[in-house]
Amino acid sequence: MPGPVVRVQEAGFDLAAEAARLTEGRTDIGGxxxxxxxxxxxxxxxxxxxxxxxGMTERALARIAQEAWGRWPLTGCTVIHRVGRLVPGEPIVLVLTASAHRAAALDACAFLIDWLKTSAPFWKREEFADGASRWVAAKAEDDAAAARWAKPA
Amino acid sequence: MAGPAPASCRTEAWRLRILYFAWVRQRVGVAEEAVSPPEAVRDVAGLVAWLAARSPGHASAFADPRQIRAAVNQDFATPDQAVAPGDEIAFFPPVTGG
Known part of the structure; x- marks a missing residue:
């Protein structure tokens, strides 16, 4: 069974093409x-x-994907995160998770997006039509969303 | 010749590669630099205090340590993490991907 696929790229991605790539020739994926x-x-x-x-970005994404792979019985996982300049309407990040049953796929997908928001070294800068620019501040609710996946002690 | 290197060689050997990202990079004014801090600098917090005194840009970048995150050799690090010769140490704001 292939392990997680992680990519950091400037280019866009196509959800349908990535889903087809992940499921091609597979008969063990139910969700x-x-x-x-x-x-x-x-x-x-x-x-x-x-x-x-x-360097660190790829390592961090691979680590997060491997964490999901270890926690849920996944049979496929793709994480793509774009960098560079993106205009409104463009996709930024893709998470795909496959499993025999839906619960693992849905939970692992939510875990991955929550964790990569707080544990992968990306920074967003907003550019406005009037020429102003500002760095996006980290949000406490993102930390809270990631914290709900903490393993019980 | 065997034995420890003379103390005078330390500054040459004790080189760290420092990277800056996002507004930390903008305030410092460079994306990366090589530094040779004094022996008293042993951990990330000590390095922050020493770097902050290098220039007004550094001082501005490190003015509020609570807004700074660090990585040592591409792993997130806490202020008490030790730094060693040859390490790659990065400073940046809290991450905002996704």
Whole structure:
């Protein structure tokens, strides 16, 4: 069984193509969950510029995907995160999780997006139509969302 | 010749590669630099205090340590984590991916 696939790229991605790639020739997958994060046009946003830490980013995503692989009986997992300049409407991040049954696929998908928001070295800068620019601040609710997946002591 | 290197060689050997990201990079003014801190600098917190005194840009970047996160050799690190010669140490704001 192939392990998690993790990619960091400037190019866009196609949800249907990635789903087809993950499920091609497979007969053991009963549920495929997907999450796509999109660039939203808040407050006159013209673009999001995503910076990352090359090397550490790939390591962190691989570690997070491996954590999900160990916690749930996954049979497929794809994580793609874009970097560079993205305009509203463009996809930023893709998480695909496959399992024999839906619960593991859905839970692992939610876990992955919650964890990568708080545990992978990406930073967003917002650019506005009037030329203003600001770094997005980390949100306490993202920490709370990630914390709900903490293993009981 | 065997035996420990003379103390005067330490600054040459004790080199750290420092990386900065996002607004930390903008405030410092460079994306990366090589530094040779004094012997008293043993951990991430000590390195932050020493770096902050290097320039007004560094001081501005490290003005509020609560807003700074660090990684040592590409793993997230706490302020008490030790630093060693040859380490790659990165400083950045809390992450905002996804």
């Amino acid at each position: 495929l969950a997907s999450f796509v994060g999109l660039c939203r046009a808040d407050d006159g946003l013209a673009a999001l510029v995503l910076e990352h830490y090359p």
